[in-house]
Amino acid sequence: MKTSARELWTGRGLLVFVMLITIIPFVSLFVTALHAPGTYPSGLAWPAEPHWENFVNAFKAAKMGKLLQSSLLIELGVVPAAVLMSTLAGFALGHLKVPxxxxxxxxxxxxxxLPFEGIIVPLYYQIRSYGLLNTQWxxxxxxxxxxxxxxxxxMRAHFVNMPEDxxxxxxVDGASTWQLFWRIHVPLSMPAISSLAILLFLWTWNQFLLAIVLVDDPSKRTMAGALGAFQGQWGTDIPMLCAGSLLILTPTLLVFLAFQRQFVAALLQGAVKG
Structure with missing residues (x-):
């Protein structure tokens, strides 16, 4: 069915409208971050003298070097283990006839x-009983x-569509269950695995609630969790607060831009036809 010119331009117009709605908040943050510290900018007016040093000052004030180390440590503890366990479990539930x-x-x-907010109180007492409060664990x-x-x-949704052939x-060629999983299904599942890893990376990086409830030391939290302490220190300095927020958002944007093709490929991946 051929798409008419009217439908084509309507679709493009909607895409531009949605793009503007998405970009304008980031532009507002960026422009505000360039104003003089301690001021209260209004609108999207470009400052007469951009204060690029606000980003350097925010980086130093929030001790983001330590925060980056803590966030990367938490990412390395969460993402690889979660991807491995979920891939094994998804393969078992979606492709094998397990009891x-x-x-x-x-x-x-x-x-x-199950919402995070509904279990945060019992989770706090459980983590405290293990002696793990105020640690990355x-x-x-x-x-x-x-x-x-x-x-x-x-992962189950992916493996359940893999052809039985x-x-x-x-x-028939003598492959064991492990060889079947590792040599055949995992290579074919890389779009789903990589997109899952991207999602888990973004969710872990942006984790706020668990970080501020279970960890008192801002230097041991995630970047998003440390934003609460930064806001308490610079809550009245809007340009500094915007500069710090942009610094925290930048790694997630870079990761998504770098792996957007794999993410879109997994979302669009249909049933594998043999």
Missing amino acids: FRRTLLVIFVLGLT AIILPLLGLFMPFAVMW LSEAAR
């Missing part, structure tokens, strides 16, 4: 409905559990 897989599937679906271990329902369902042909 009680329907019951396990229902449990994971129920886990998707207080963020890593809860996130591994909280990410599992979505991550497992994401591939597995049958591999088993």
